[in-house]
Amino acid sequence: GVTAIARAADGRLAVTDTWGATRHFPAVLVTCQSWLLTTQIAVEESLFSQKLWMALDRTRYMQSSKTFVMVDRPFWKDVDPATGRDTMSMTLTDRLTRGTYLFDNGPDRPAVICLSYAWMSDALKMLPHSPEKRVQLALAALNKIYPDVDIASHIVGDPITISWEADPYFLGAFKGALPGHYRYNQRMYGHFMQDGLPAAERGIFLAGDDVSFTPAWVEGAVQTSLNAVWGIVHQLGGQCPADNPGPGERFPEIGPIALPE
Ligand SMILES: Cc1cc2nc3c(=O)[nH]c(=O)nc-3n(C[C@H](O)[C@H](O)[C@H](O)COP(=O)(O)OP(=O)(O)OC[C@H]3O[C@@H](n4cnc5c(N)ncnc54)[C@H](O)[C@@H]3O)c2cc1C
Structure with a gap:
């Protein structure tokens, strides 16, 4: 640098x-x-x-945080027999996750979920917490939206998270x-x-x-x-x-x- x-x-x-x-x-x-x-x-x-x-x-600058987990497969594409729809889809909510995004890399291959992409006050809710705690907070919020989906059972590997305002080479996400x-x-x-x-x-x-x-x-x-x-x-x-x-x-x-x- x-x-x-x-x-x-x-x-x-x-x-x-x-x-x-x-x-x-x-x-x-x-x-x-x-x-x-x-x-x-x-x-x-x-x-x-x-x-x-x-x-x-x-x-x-605005604060922003993201939290990612790797999962075993894109299980969200499984069709829910009760509704005929995908088990889960991209989810925007007022709960603390705010935005949840799903990235698949082909059926039955490991995939990634951005559990939370949040700005400002919602990013501050994540700021002091460890990656594990951030995942727990996000899973608890998503559980209220998808009470029958066990996201945790699909997680493989350690979560990755970032708060741009906590990065000494950024000090904030964007102007x-x-x-x-x-x-x-x-x-x-x-x-x-x-x-x-x-x-x-x-x-x-x-x-x-x-x-x-x-x-x-x-x-x-x-x-x-x-x-x-x-x-x-x-x-x-x-x-x-x-x-x-x-x-x-x-x-x-x-x-x-x-x-x-
Ligand atoms: C969370 C988030 C989501 C975004 N979403 C979108 C989107 O959906 N669509 C879109 O178009 N844009 C999006 N953006 C904006 C886009 O990422 C930025 O506009 C773009 O990356 C800015 O490019 P840049 O070259 O100005 O700065 P950056 O890409 O930020 O690069 C600046 C670089 O300078 C480095 N640096 C800092 N200090 C030093 C030093 N002392 N010595 C050497 N290097 C140093 C930093 O490490 C960094 O790599 C998003 C940004 C963020 C943070």
């Missing part, structure tokens, strides 16, 4: 990794969650304006902007347009889920990467063909508008 980003004496950006090696680059593209720039990575403060730091720090955050989004999203920035703030670029206006959808991460790539190419002296303008050429015309300060 990256542990530090600073301005080197030669004017390039110095990137230091976990093993202490430092390499210099003319441009750096940062794609981790922005809170990591003040927790995991020592970023030289002068690389961003105070207004941009405020946007990076005030970015707000969930609050009312009033448009100006922060706009600053982060528009940062790849660097011609107007002081020299000290040029060369470091941002992209990814939390830079985008459509967080939690990978499309926004890809879009912001294309913007950043344009910014880097531009900084290195490259340009787009005149008949195929890039995001930077079109930005003044179709980019998100800046609000008055």
Whole structure:
């Protein structure tokens, strides 16, 4: 992992990794969650304006958790003689599991159940608990919905679970902007347009889920990467063909508008 980003004496950006090696680059593209720039990575403060730091720090992330178990076979496809329907299907509920998803890999082959995919308050209900306890909580909730299905008897192997907010390399699942955050989004999203920035703030670029206006959808991460790539190419002296303008050429015309300060 990256542990530090600073301005080197030669004017390039110095990137230091976990093993202490430092390499210099003319441009750096940062794609981790922005809170990591003040927790995991020592970023030289002068690389961003105070207004941009405020946007990076005030970015707000949503909690999310998932809990998976492996099962012996896709037993949910067994037809329930009483109803003529599958024993179990993808299940959305207000109970704490919220979303249960079923993944099969062919009949009679081991399969996977995502017992719970939850956000926010429901993810917080899982946060302090061990994988085993999370499975027990999910099974108890599903038992109220499917009282005649013994899911536990099909489980093989150890459960796998994740809470993104508990992962030191994420600190949250994805951005969930609050009312009033448009100006922060706009600053982060528009940062790849660097011609107007002081020299000290040029060369470091941002992209990814939390830079985008459509967080939690990978499309926004890809879009912001294309913007950043344009910014880097531009900084290195490259340009787009005149008949195929890039995001930077079109930005003044179709980019998100800046609000008055
Ligand atoms: C629970 C959940 C469900 C989602 N569901 C959907 C969906 O259904 N559809 C959809 O389109 N999108 C979905 N998304 C969103 C999608 O996953 C993201 O938009 C996409 O993964 C973002 O890509 P990224 O490259 O910006 O960041 P990430 O994929 O998050 O990559 C950032 C990387 O940076 C690494 N990193 C952190 N710190 C450092 C460091 N110091 N040094 C080096 N590396 C570091 C992290 O470990 C991570 O691998 C979901 C996201 C989550 C969390």
